[in-house]
Amino acid sequence: MDNFMAARSQMALSLGFHIIFSCIGMVMPFFMAVSHFIWLKTGNPVYQNVTKAWSKGVAIFFATGAVSGTVLSFELGLLWPTFMKHAGPIFGMPFSLEGTAFFIEAIALGFFLYGWNRFNRWFHWFTGVVVGVSGLISGILVVAANAWMNSPSGFDFVDGKYLNIDPIKAMFNPAWFSQALHMSVAAFAATGFAVAGVHALMIMRKRNISFHMPAFKIAAVFGVVAAILQPLSGDISAKMVAKRQPAKLAAMEAHFKTEPYSPLIIGGIPDVKNKKVDYAIELPGMLSFMVHDDFKTPVTGLDQIPEKDQPPIAVTHYAFQLMVALGMLMMALGIIYLIAVFKKKNWFDKRWFLKLFIWATPIGFIAVEAGWTVTEVGRQPWIIQGVMRTADAVTPMPGIGYSFYLFTAVYFTLSLAVIFLLYRQIKMVPEIYDTKTVAP
Amino acid sequence: MIYVVIVFLWVALLLYLVMGGADFGAGIIEMFTSNKNKSRTRRIMYNAIGPIWEANHMWLIIAIVILFVGFPVIYATMSTYLHIPLTVMLMGIIARGTALAFRNYDAVHDNMQKVYNKIFVYSSFITPLFLGIIAGSAVSGRVDPQATNFMDAYVYSWLNWFSVAIGFFTVALCGFLAAIYLIGETHDDAERKSFIRKAKIMNVAAVVAGSVVFIASIKENIPLVQWVFGNFIGIAAVSAASVSLIVMWYLIAKGKRFIIRVLAGFQMTMILLTTTYKHYPNIIILKNGGHLSLIDDQGAEKTIQSLGIALLVGSIFILPALFYLVWSFQQKPEQVDNEMHGH
Numbered sequence: 154m155d156n157f158m159a160a161r162s163q164m165a166l167s168l169g170f171h172i173i174f175s176c177i178g179m180v181m182p183f184f185m186a187v188s189h190f191i192w193l194k195t196g197n198p199v200y201q202n203v204t205k206a207w208s209k210g211v212a213i214f215f216a217t218g219a220v221s222g223t224v225l226s227f228e229l230g231l232l233w234p235t236f237m238k239h240a241g242p243i244f245g246m247p248f249s250l251e252g253t254a255f256f257i258e259a260i261a262l263g264f265f266l267y268g269w270n271r272f273n274r275w276f277h278w279f280t281g282v283v284v285g286v287s288g289l290i291s292g293i294l295v296v297a298a299n300a301w302m303n304s305p306s307g308f309d310f311v312d313g314k315y316l317n318i319d320p321i322k323a324m325f326n327p328a329w330f331s332q333a334l335h336m337s338v339a340a341f342a343a344t345g346f347a348v349a350g351v352h353a354l355m356i357m358r359k360r361n362i363s364f365h366m367p368a369f370k371i372a373a374v375f376g377v378v379a380a381i382l383q384p385l386s387g388d389i390s391a392k393m394v395a396k397r398q399p400a401k402l403a404a405m406e407a408h409f410k411t412e413p414y415s416p417l418i419i420g421g422i423p424d425v426k427n428k429k430v431d432y433a434i435e436l437p438g439m440l441s442f443m444v445h446d447d448f449k450t451p452v453t454g455l456d457q458i459p460e461k462d463q464p465p466i467a468v469t470h471y472a473f474q475l476m477v478a479l480g481m482l483m484m485a486l487g488i489i490y491l492i493a494v495f496k497k498k499n500w501f502d503k504r505w506f507l508k509l510f511i512w513a514t515p516i517g518f519i520a521v522e523a524g525w526t527v528t529e530v531g532r533q534p535w536i537i538q539g540v541m542r543t544a545d546a547v548t549p550m551p552g553i554g555y556s557f558y559l560f561t562a563v564y565f566t567l568s569l570a571v572i573f574l575l576y577r578q579i580k581m582v583p584e585i586y587d588t589k590t591v592a593p
Numbered sequence: 594m595i596y597v598v599i600v601f602l603w604v605a606l607l608l609y610l611v612m613g614g615a616d617f618g619a620g621i622i623e624m625f626t627s628n629k630n631k632s633r634t635r636r637i638m639y640n641a642i643g644p645i646w647e648a649n650h651m652w653l654i655i656a657i658v659i660l661f662v663g664f665p666v667i668y669a670t671m672s673t674y675l676h677i678p679l680t681v682m683l684m685g686i687i688a689r690g691t692a693l694a695f696r697n698y699d700a701v702h703d704n705m706q707k708v709y710n711k712i713f714v715y716s717s718f719i720t721p722l723f724l725g726i727i728a729g730s731a732v733s734g735r736v737d738p739q740a741t742n743f744m745d746a747y748v749y750s751w752l753n754w755f756s757v758a759i760g761f762f763t764v765a766l767c768g769f770l771a772a773i774y775l776i777g778e779t780h781d782d783a784e785r786k787s788f789i790r791k792a793k794i795m796n797v798a799a800v801v802a803g804s805v806v807f808i809a810s811i812k813e814n815i816p817l818v819q820w821v822f823g824n825f826i827g828i829a830a831v832s833a834a835s836v837s838l839i840v841m842w843y844l845i846a847k848g849k850r851f852i853i854r855v856l857a858g859f860q861m862t863m864i865l866l867t868t869t870y871k872h873y874p875n876i877i878i879l880k881n882g883g884h885l886s887l888i889d890d891q892g893a894e895k896t897i898q899s900l901g902i903a904l905l906v907g908s909i910f911i912l913p914a915l916f917y918l919v920w921s922f923q924q925k926p927e928q929v930d931n932e933m934h935g936h
C-alpha cells in the first residue's frame with residue numbers, strides 16, 4: 154500500500170473508531186445523571202438499577218475511548234510530523250485545555266464509578282454531572298482544533314514561515330462555533346438513538362419491561378430533541394463552509410457550474426469526467442438561496458477551482474447526501490416520538506413504534522461518520538486549508554501500510570470485544586437488576 | 594514562563610513514572626504470583642488502582658500535549674525516528690487499558706477472564722519496557738535524521754543494548770513500586786510477607802538491570818557514568834536514593850505503610866533527577882553530536898505563554914480534586930470490592 158494512502162487510512166480509521174467511543178463517553182453521563190436524579194428524588198429502585206447498569210457499560214466505553222484517544226495524540230506525530238511541527242504551537246491551545254478537561258473527567262469518573270454508598274448522595278450525583286460536562290467541553294475543544302484546520306487563523310503565513318502566532322485567536326477561529334455546536338448536537342442525537350434502540354429491542358422481546366421502558370424513554374428524549382435541532386445547526390455549518398471553503402461546498406453538492414439560480418442537487422451520481430450529475434433531483438435556485446439568502450446570486454462551482462485544489466468529489470458528495478438523508482429521517486422519527494408523548498400514549502406498546510427505533514439504532518453514528526468524511530475528505534488536498542498540503546505533511550518513514558494493517562486488526566478485534574461485552578451486560582440484566590429480587 | 598512549562602513536563606513524566614509505573618507494576622507482580630494466590634492479589638490490586646486508573650494515565654497525555662504544543666520539533670523528531678517503539682507502546686496501552694476494563698466490567702465471570710488476565714499481564718510488561726526503550730533512545734545518541742537507509746533511521750535508533758537495558762530497568766522499577774505500594778494494602782500477614790518478598794526480588798532486579806545499563810553505556814560510548822557521577826547533583830541524588838532505600842527497608846520491617854510509599858516515590862524522583870539533570874535542557878541527543886533542547890527548540894513565545902497559564906490554571910482545578918480522590922479511597926479500600934463484585 155502506498156505510504157501516503159496508508160497514513161490517511163490509518164488516521165481515518167483511528168478517528169472513526171475514537172469518535173464512537175468519545176460520543177458515548179460524552180453523552181451517556183447525562184443520561185445517567187437524569188436517571189440518577191429521578192432515583193434520588195423518587196426512591197424508585199428501577200432508576201437506580203438503570204443508572205448502575207448504564208454506568209458499567211459506560212466504564213467499558215470510557216476505557217476504550219481513553220486508550221484510542223491516547224493513541225490519537227501520538228498518531229498526529231507518528232503520521233503527520235511535518236504538520237505537527239508547524240501546527241502544534243498554533244492549534245495546540247485547545248489540546249492543552251483539553252488535557253485539563255480530561256483530567257477532571259477522569260477524576261470525577263473515579264468518584265462516580267466507585268463512590269456508590271461512600272459519599273453524600275448528592276455529591277456522588279454531582280460527580281456524575283461533572284463527568285458529562287467535562288467530557289462535553291473536551292469534545293468542543295478538540296473540534297475547535299479541527300476547525301482550525303478548516304479555517305486557519307491566528308498566524309501570518311509569510312514565505313513558508315508561520316509568524317505572529319496567537320494561539321487564542323487560533324482556537325476561536327471562524328469555524329469553531331458552527332462545528333462544535335453541530336458536533337455536540339450530533340453526539341446527543343447519535344447516542345440517544347443508539348441507546349434507545351437497544352432498549353426498544355428488549356421491550357419488544359418482553360424482557361424486563363419495567364427496567365427497559367424508563368431507560369428507553371430517557372435516551373429517546375435526548376436523541377429526539379437533538380435530532381430535531383440538528384438540521385438547523387447543519388444549515389449554519391453549510392453557510393460557514395460556503396464562506397470559508399467553497400471547494401468543499403461545491404464537492405458536497407457536486408456543484409460543477411457557477412451560474413445564477415444555482416440548483417440544490419439531491420442524490421445522483423457525480424460524473425466527474427463530464428462534469429455533470431446523473432439521476433439527481435435538482436431544485437433550481439435553492440442552493441443560491443441556502444448560501445446567500447436569495448435565489449439568484451451564483452454559488453462558486455468546481456469550474457472556478459483549479460483541479461489540483463479540488464477534493465475527491467464523489468466521496469464528499471455521497472457522504473453529505475447520506476448525512477442529510479439520515480438527519481431528515483431522524484428528525485421525522487423525533488416528531489413521531491413527540492406525537493406519542495403528547496397525543497398517543499399507547500404507541501409505546503406498539504410493535505411498529507418500537508421497530509422504528511430498533512431500526513434506527515445505528516443511523517446516528519452512520520451520520521456522524523458520514524459528516525466527518527465530508528469535513529475531512531472535503532478539505533483535501535489540504536491538511537491546513539490553503540496553507541499546507543496533506544501530501545507534504547506525511548511521515549517520511551516507509552512501510553506505514555503494515556502499521557495500518559496492524560491498527561485495522563486491533564480496532565476490529567476491539568470492536569468485536571466491546572460488542573461481545575455489551576451483549577453480555579444486556580443478557581445479565583434480568584439476573585442482576587430484576588427489581589423483584591433486588592431490595593430497594 | 595518556559596520554565597513553568599518545563600517543570601510541568603518534568604513533573605508529568607515523574608508522576609507517570611510513579612503512578613503509572615505502580616499501575617503497570619501491578620500487572621508485572623501478577624505475572625510473578627503463583628496461580629493459587631492470583632485472584633486474591635488481583636482483587637487487592639484492583640481496589641488500589643481501580644478508582645485512579647484513568648487519572649494515572651492522564652500524566653502521559655499531559656506530557657505529550659506539552660511536547661507537541663510547546664516543543665513541536667522535539668515531538669516531530671521523536672515520533673518520526675522512534676515510530677516503531679512508539680507504536681508497540683501504543684499497542685501495549687490499548688491492550689492493557691481495555692483488558693483491565695473488560696475483566697472488571699464483564700457481566701459474566703467465566704473463562705474469558707483468563708484471556709483478559711493474560712492480555713493484561715503481558716501488556717503490563719510490554720508497555721513500560723518500550724517506554725523505557727523510548728526514553729533511553731532519546732539520550733542514546735542514535736537518533737539520526739541524516740540516515741539514508743531504513744535500518745539506521747528507524748531501527749537502530751532504538752534497538753541497541755543501552756536502550757533495551759533501560760527498558761528492563763523501567764520494568765523492574767515499576768514492579769518494585771507496585772510491590773511497595775501493595776505491602777500497605779493488605780492486612781493479612783502471609784500476604785504482606787509475599788509482597789515484601791516480591792519487593793525484594795524487584796529491588797534486586799532493578800539493581801541488576803541498572804548495572805547492565807551502565808555496562809551497556811560504556812560499551813556503546815554513552816557518557817552515562819559522567820552524567821550520573823560527574824557532578825554534585827548527580828552524586829547527591831544517588832546517595833540520597835541509596836540512603837532512603839536502606840531506611841525504607843528498615844521501615845518495612847517495622848510495618849510502616851505510608852512512609853515507605855513516600856520513600857519509594859522519592860527514589861524515583863532521584864533517579865529521574867540524576868538522569869535528566871546533567872544534560873538538561875537537551876532531551877534528544879542526535880547521532881551527529883547535535884541535540885534538541887527544551888530551550889532552543891521551544892515553540893513561539895505566545896504559545897509558551899498561554900500553555901504555561903493553561904497548565905497553572907488547570908492544576909488549580911486538578912490537584913485538589915485528585916488529592917481528594919486518592920485520599921477518599923485510601924480511607925476504606927475494602928468497600929470498592931463489595932461494590933464491584935457484590936452481585
Ligand code: HDD
Pocket residue numbers: 296303328331332333335336338339340342343383384386387388390391392394476477478479480481483517518520521522523524525526527528
Ligand atoms: C447525528 C449526526 C448528524 C446529522 C443528523 C447531521 N450531521 Fe452534519 N455533521 C455531523 C453529524 C451530523 C458531524 C459528524 O458531527 C460533523 C462532522 C464535522 C462536524 O463539525 O460535524 C458534520 C458536518 C457537517 C457539515 C460540514 C461542516 C464543516 O466541514 O465544517 C455540514 C455542512 C453539515 N454537517 C450539514 C448538515 C445538515 C444540513 C444536516 C441536515 C440534516 C446534517 N448535517 C445532519
Ligand code: HEM
Pocket residue numbers: 171172174175176177178179214215216217218219220221222223224225226229255258259288289291292293295296299336647650651654
Ligand atoms: C471530533 C473529534 C473528537 C471528539 C469529539 C473527541 C472527544 C473526546 C471525549 C469526549 C473524550 C472523553 C470521553 C472518553 O474518554 O470516552 C475523548 C477522549 C480522548 N480523546 Fe478525543 N475526541 C476527538 C478527537 C480526538 C483527537 C483528534 C485526539 C488527539 C489528538 C483526541 C485525544 C483524546 C484523548 C487523549 C482522550 C483520552 C482522555 C481520557 O483518558 O479521558 N481526541 N475524546
Ligand code: HEM
Pocket residue numbers: 161162164165168169171172233236295296298299522525526529530532533535536543
Ligand atoms: C472524530 C472525528 C473525525 C473523523 C471521523 C475524521 C476522519 C478523517 C478522515 C476520513 C481523514 C482522511 C481524509 C483523507 O485523507 O481523504 C482524516 C484525516 C485527518 N484528520 Fe480527521 N477526522 C475526525 C476529526 C479530526 C480531528 C478532531 C482532528 C484534529 C484535531 C483531525 C485531524 C486529521 C488529520 C491531521 C488528518 C490527516 C490529514 C488529512 O487527511 O487532511 N481529524 N480524518
